[in-house]
Amino acid sequence: MKEILVLAEHRKGELRDITLDLLARGQQLADKLRAQQAEGELTAVVLGQDVGTFADTLSSYADRVLVVEEEAMRAFNSDAYQEALAHLIKQRRPAITLIGHTAFGIDLAPALATSLDAALATDCIEVDVEGGAFTAVRPAYGGKARMSVLLRGDVRIATIQSGSAPSPSPRATRGEIVSIDSPLAGEIAYKKFLEYADTSAGEIDITQSDIVVAVGRGIGDPKNIPIVEDLASALGGVLACSRPVVDKKWLPKARQVGISGKTVQPKLYLAVGISGAFQHVSAIKGANMVVAINKDPKAPIFRVADYGIVGDLFTVVPALREKILKAKSGK
Ligand SMILES: Cc1cc2nc3c(=O)[nH]c(=O)nc-3n(C[C@H](O)[C@H](O)[C@H](O)COP(=O)(O)OP(=O)(O)OC[C@H]3O[C@@H](n4cnc5c(N)ncnc54)[C@H](O)[C@@H]3O)c2cc1C
Structure with a gap:
């Protein structure tokens, strides 16, 4: 049996x-693997303390769920996770x-791979297997190019980008839960986990909103930002921004979307x-719909936008806001 282990x-x-x-x-x-007569099975691993409900949820999506309960893993600790996962692998x-x-995976995977002398591919957007050979596709040069890598050897680890696969549907039959x-071994x-340091009090977490309205350098001056902020409020969304807006100190870093900001x-x-x-x-990339407003018809944003204005x-922004408010009031 060839087992696919998911943390x-x-x-x-x-x-x-x-x-x-x-x-x-x-x-x-x-x-x-099954299609290639290789008896592929999917196993989820959950490490932590009091994680029974997670195991229940996971059992709807995997052939089996391995549960390791341990106080030292109540919150993520890459050293503890490394030891437990290395043992299981x-x-x-x-x-x-x-x-x-993720922040967890980036902390854990390289040390885990080193301790196991494993092949490691990070930041993968695709993973495939053909004739027993596992390959992964990962972006290079900040996403301008893609490389396909072969995971050599018997021990293979890949870290996967969020949003790179459609959500799975729960299975009709649940997998077994194995404790x-x-x-x-010891402490x-x-x-040591101390506390979760969340975004500063009062600051909005842009990753949690269904609607994100982001403003870029095209806004020209910080005094114009409320125009876009008002559109975000009309839509019931949050205001985010590109990096230059943060570099100029027009909005806080917590609002920045991008490779050196947040993924939404x-x-x-x-x-x-x-x-x-x-x-x-x-x-x-994980957004369901991207709409762009830009005065330059050749702006690259239109290549990724579903709708472009x-x-x-x-x-455009005040007109759009007015339409939205009208539509909401039913007039
Ligand atoms: C290592 C590294 C990390 C980076 N990380 C990030 C990151 O995390 N996030 C990020 O955003 N960037 C990041 N950048 C910067 C990135 O390369 C771009 O410089 C940046 O995204 C550009 O921001 P912008 O689109 O707001 O500004 P610009 O590229 O200047 O674009 C402004 C746009 O506004 C349009 N515009 C101007 N006036 C109007 C108007 N009146 N009406 C309509 N449209 C108008 C223009 O046509 C133009 O397309 C990073 C760069 C590096 C090197």
Whole structure:
């Protein structure tokens, strides 16, 4: 049997969305292995304390769920996770282990791969298997190019970008839940979880909103930002921005979308006066719909937009806001 191992990610008592992305990818690989007569099976691993409800949820998406309960893993600790996962991987010899390309995964995967002398591909947008050979596609040069890499050897680990796979549907039959004794030998000496440091009090978390309206350098002056902010409010969304807006200190860093800011996956992403540099658009790939307003018809943002409005934002944005408010009031 060739096992695809997926590490569930949870934070503050909730499974993170990346887990479903990983399960979707894992299922694709398991199906592909089965089609190649290789008996692929999907196993989710959940590490933590009091994670029974996560195991229940995960069992709807995997053939089995391995649960390791351990106080030292109540919150994510890369050292503890590394020790526990290394133990499981040595014992089970999965065909590949999938981890989220998240702050957790970036911390964990390289050290885990080194400790196991494993092949590691990070930041993957695709993973495939053909004739027993696992390959991964990952972006290069900040998303301008893509490279396909072969994961050599028997121990393989890949970190997967969020939003790179459609959400899986729950299965009709649940997988089995297997409880495993914690393999942690002693205290985790070097890393301790202290607290979650959230975005500063009062600051909005742009990653949590279904509607994100982002303003770019095209706004020209910080005194014009309320024009776009008003549009965001009319839509019931939050205001975000591109990097120059943060560099100029017009908006705080927590509002920045992009490779050096935040990745967002809203239902609607509305880009206003944003050119569409790859450092920006790489972080909106998971958006269901992208709408762009830009006065330059050749702006690269229109290549990724589902709907584009070519025009001056100072005319288009107030007009759009008025229409939205009218539609909402039913007049
Ligand atoms: C290592 C690195 C990391 C980076 N990380 C990020 C990141 O995380 N996020 C990010 O956003 N950028 C990032 N950048 C910067 C990125 O390369 C771009 O410079 C930046 O995204 C451009 O921001 P912009 O689109 O707001 O500005 P511009 O590129 O200047 O575009 C402004 C746009 O507004 C339009 N415009 C102007 N006036 C109007 C008007 N009146 N009406 C309508 N449209 C108008 C223009 O046609 C133009 O397309 C990074 C760069 C590097 C090198």
